Amino acid sequence: xxxKRSGRVRWLLVTAGLAALAWILRRWQLAxxxxxxLRLPIPMAxxxxxxxxxxxxxxAAFGLLANIQRVVKPPRxxxxxxxxxxxxxxxxxxxxxxxxxxxAFLMLLAAPLLFREGWGMWQAFRLSVAPTGNxxxxxMAAGATSLAGCGxxxxxxxxxxxGEGQGKGAxxxxxxxxxxxxxxxYRGHAADPVLWDYVPMLLAVVGGMLLYMDWGGLSSGQxxxxxxxxxxxxxxxxxxxALAGSWQxxxxxxxxxxxxxxxxxxxxLPVNLEHPTWAARVFIPEPEERWPGEGPESASAxxxxxxxxxxxxxxxxxxxxxxxxxxxSHE
Amino acid sequence: MEKQLGQQGEGFxxxxxxxxxxxxxxxxxxxxxxxxxxxYQNVRTLxxxxxxxxxxxxxxxxxxxxxxxxxxxxxxNGDAMLVWSLGYTPQQGDVVVLTKRSxxxxxxxxxxxxxxxxxxxxxxxxxxxxxxxxxLEEDYIKEPMQVPSYGEQVNHVIVPEGCLFVMGDNxxxxxxxxxxxxxxxxxxxxxxxxxxxxxxxxxxxxx
Numbered sequence: 001x002x003x004k005r006s007g008r009v010r011w012l013l014v015t016a017g018l019a020a021l022a023w024i025l026r027r028w029q030l031a032x033x034x035x036x037x038l039r040l041p042i043p044m045a046x047x048x049x050x051x052x053x054x055x056x057x058x059x060a061a062f063g064l065l066a067n068i069q070r071v072v073k074p075p076r077x078x079x080x081x082x083x084x085x086x087x088x089x090x091x092x093x094x095x096x097x098x099x100x101x102x103x104a105f106l107m108l109l110a111a112p113l114l115f116r117e118g119w120g121m122w123q124a125f126r127l128s129v130a131p132t133g134n135x136x137x138x139x140m141a142a143g144a145t146s147l148a149g150c151g152x153x154x155x156x157x158x159x160x161x162x163g164e165g166q167g168k169g170a171x172x173x174x175x176x177x178x179x180x181x182x183x184x185x186y187r188g189h190a191a192d193p194v195l196w197d198y199v200p201m202l203l204a205v206v207g208g209m210l211l212y213m214d215w216g217g218l219s220s221g222q223x224x225x226x227x228x229x230x231x232x233x234x235x236x237x238x239x240x241x242a243l244a245g246s247w248q249x250x251x252x253x254x255x256x257x258x259x260x261x262x263x264x265x266x267x268x269l270p271v272n273l274e275h276p277t278w279a280a281r282v283f284i285p286e287p288e289e290r291w292p293g294e295g296p297e298s299a300s301a302x303x304x305x306x307x308x309x310x311x312x313x314x315x316x317x318x319x320x321x322x323x324x325x326x327x328x329s330h331e
Numbered sequence: 332m333e334k335q336l337g338q339q340g341e342g343f344x345x346x347x348x349x350x351x352x353x354x355x356x357x358x359x360x361x362x363x364x365x366x367x368x369x370x371y372q373n374v375r376t377l378x379x380x381x382x383x384x385x386x387x388x389x390x391x392x393x394x395x396x397x398x399x400x401x402x403x404x405x406x407x408n409g410d411a412m413l414v415w416s417l418g419y420t421p422q423q424g425d426v427v428v429l430t431k432r433s434x435x436x437x438x439x440x441x442x443x444x445x446x447x448x449x450x451x452x453x454x455x456x457x458x459x460x461x462x463x464x465x466x467l468e469e470d471y472i473k474e475p476m477q478v479p480s481y482g483e484q485v486n487h488v489i490v491p492e493g494c495l496f497v498m499g500d501n502x503x504x505x506x507x508x509x510x511x512x513x514x515x516x517x518x519x520x521x522x523x524x525x526x527x528x529x530x531x532x533x534x535x536x537x538x
Binding site for chain 1: 367368370371372374375377378379381382385386388389390393395429430431432433436437438517519520521522
């Protein structure tokens with residue numbers, strides 16, 4: 001019943017629908033919108049127009065969904081960054097854990113493939129008489145950082161499954177990996193005059209990087225939950241478009257991983273944003289951080305659990321005062 | 332240890348806002364927090380700047396390095412040039428960067444001699460290029476034009492609509508539209524127009 005009340009189904013359905021539509025349109029475009037031996041784009045081709053419009057509509061639709069998404073701010077924790085830290089937690093959710101582990105596994109599989117491809121380019125570059133073009137170093141580096149990305153996703157999956165607060169910042173590791181991947185992609189296509197050849201992939205990687213950064217922001221005191229949802233939707237759609245084109249196996253696995261992670265966000269974040277009781281439950285202080293003399297099941301802790309979700313949000317002025325006091329205490 | 336600290340914390344009175352007052356622990360926590368936050372902000376800045384730069388260099392402009400002597404004396408081997416792509420339509424006389432994948436994967440830089448619908452005639456005896464019967468005044472070429480090493484291949488041609496006839500300024504060391512493997516170039520092969528040389532600084536300036 002909780003699912004019906006939340007915007008989760010709305011997000012998942014709209015995203016899946018738009019991603020499938022974009023995938024089909026991209027296939028249509030590849031079949032009809034390019035001509036000649038050089039595969040130059042046909043100006044104003046219907047498939048290209050339709051795909052472009054779909055991407056714009058997707059951006060607007062996700063913007064609308066993000067705007068109407070109910071967001072109940074979690075109660076203020078003992079620490080400022082803890083407020084949204086567990087916004088993507090799903091304690092005990094084995095399916096969620098399995099899906100995130102799958103994404104990490106895809107990144108792990110991509111690493112040797114990228115490295116092998118990069119190594120081949122490096123060998124060709126080294127042996128060529130007049131070495132020009134891509135030497136494969138960035139691709140090898142992208143393969144290596146893919147391992148770090150895998151570790152980051154595993155750490156976050158573990159933290160989400162256990163409902164822990166620590167370790168969620170590791171989600172920025174895939175973003176760092178995305179930086180190298182993006183540079184490699186650009187370098188490989190910098191001389192390509194046909195933007196449609198590589199821009200879908202480029203946008204998908206950029207979307208994934210920004211999504212990971214926003215995800216990390218939830219744990220770093222810089223939450224933008226609505227934008228995170230928007231980015232997750234756009235990442236899913238752009239990744240579907242990229243997957244409809246041509247890609248190497250390593251790239252395909254990485255795209256698969258970020259598609260899966262985008263849907264993890266869309267599946268979990270709307271529910272957690274809408275249910276303050278859930279969010280509040282995880283803000284109960286850890287046993288060692290309780291007040292001196294306060295037992296693990298004391299009445300005051302139970303009161304906190306029950307009353308926090310229903311507490312009225314402090315006014316903006318009160319919040320600013322609290323932040324100032326907190327910052328002063330840090331100094 | 333944490334629990335011991337918690338018990339010792341009884342010695343610290345709570346703050347007025349109801350928070351625990353443990354000076355050492357708070358300072359350590361604040362340092363860890365600020366380090367983590369700073370790291371996140373640094374990574375976020377890096378990711379954002381990189382994404383913006385890549386998108387800028389894809390859709391708006393590019394920095395491309397000249398390889399070869401075919402555009403001397405306008406451009407030299409190793410010059411880094413700024414190429415404008417956004418909304419560009421090739422015009423006669425522009426220096427453009429283009430990629431003819433049937434010739435080579437890397438891009439090449441040439442000057443647009445004629446656009447769609449114009450007629451080009453090359454007279455090697457006088458070293459003159461005629462466009463629609465009018466001789467071009469080419470003060471930008473390096474030296475008087477001679478028959479290129481690949482022979483006379485494309486000398487008299489009407490450029491189809493949507494295509495370009497391009498030549499290098501170093502006419503005697505340039506594979507360009509006169510060469511059959513390159514020939515007339517489709518406008519869609521053009522990446523953009525060279526706006527300026529940005530490096531080396533001795534050649535810095537608008538084109």
